[in-house]
Amino acid sequence: MNTTLLEQLKSFGVVPVVVLEHVQDAAPLAKALEEGGLPVAEVTFRTKAARESISAMKQACPDMLVGAGTILKVSQVDEAINAGAQFIVTPAFDAEITKYCLEHNIPILPGTSTPTDVQAAYKLGVDVVKFFPAEQAGGLAMIKAIAAPYNMMTFMPTGGIGPKNMKDYLAYEKILCVGGSWMVKKEWIEQRDFAKIAEETKKAVALLKEVR
Ligand SMILES: O=C(O)C(=O)C[C@H](O)[C@H](O)COP(=O)(O)O
Numbered sequence: 723m724n725t726t727l728l729e730q731l732k733s734f735g736v737v738p739v740v741v742l743e744h745v746q747d748a749a750p751l752a753k754a755l756e757e758g759g760l761p762v763a764e765v766t767f768r769t770k771a772a773r774e775s776i777s778a779m780k781q782a783c784p785d786m787l788v789g790a791g792t793i794l795k796v797s798q799v800d801e802a803i804n805a806g807a808q809f810i811v812t813p814a815f816d817a818e819i820t821k822y823c824l825e826h827n828i829p830i831l832p833g834t835s836t837p838t839d840v841q842a843a844y845k846l847g848v849d850v851v852k853f854f855p856a857e858q859a860g861g862l863a864m865i866k867a868i869a870a871p872y873n874m875m876t877f878m879p880t881g882g883i884g885p886k887n888m889k890d891y892l893a894y895e896k897i898l899c900v901g902g903s904w905m906v907k908k909e910w911i912e913q914r915d916f917a918k919i920a921e922e923t924k925k926a927v928a929l930l931k932e933v934r
Pocket residue numbers: 739766768791792793811812813854880881882883901902903904
């Protein structure tokens with residue numbers, strides 16, 4: 723992955739994983755994350771609003787780093803990039819999507835949860851992977867065990883991470899950053915409580931500063 727993006731993800735430390743049902747929530751959400759001190763998001767392609775939400779976030783906050791998550795098909799890579807996404811994240815390891823991104827110089831964090839997945843990513847020349855679902859797939863202990871043979875890899879664990887365990891993950895040198903939805907909870911988006919999102923984001927940043 724290119725060094726600028728790597729450095730950005732490392733310096734943010736936490737990547738908010740966002741599910742947006744309505745495009746009109748995208749700009750205020752981006753502003754809330756920026757206000758909270760985390761100008762970065764992985765916008766999941768779980769909803770129809772994902773593509774337009776990426777555009778709206780980039781328009782509202784041009785300096786924000788916006789990636790696309792839950793990419794399940796090659797066609798969605800183009801949709802996401804055309805909308806302004808700066809990186810691609812997949813929940814599972816998919817060789818076709820990964821190859822496509824590498825061939826087109828599109829930064830990708832492919833999903834992994836086992837040594838088999840990590841080996842497949844390594845074979846294609848990837849050195850940063852998502853580890854999902856992190857807590858359910860063995861957590862930090864599993865990542866440490868995998869990182870022993872795969873010591874060239876860095877990880878973005880996501881799934882079950884929150885204020886209670888984020889510092890443990892971030893203290894380990896092979897963790898580039900963690901992903902999570904705890905500061906962008908569905909109900910706060912539904913209630914359009916963007917002040918709450920900014921506040922919870924600030925708390926995440928404060929915790930981050932205790933370890934990084
Ligand atoms: O949608 C995807 O592509 C995913 O990989 C799932 C998300 O990364 C997790 O749902 C975030 O996990 P939580 O922080 O536990 O909510």
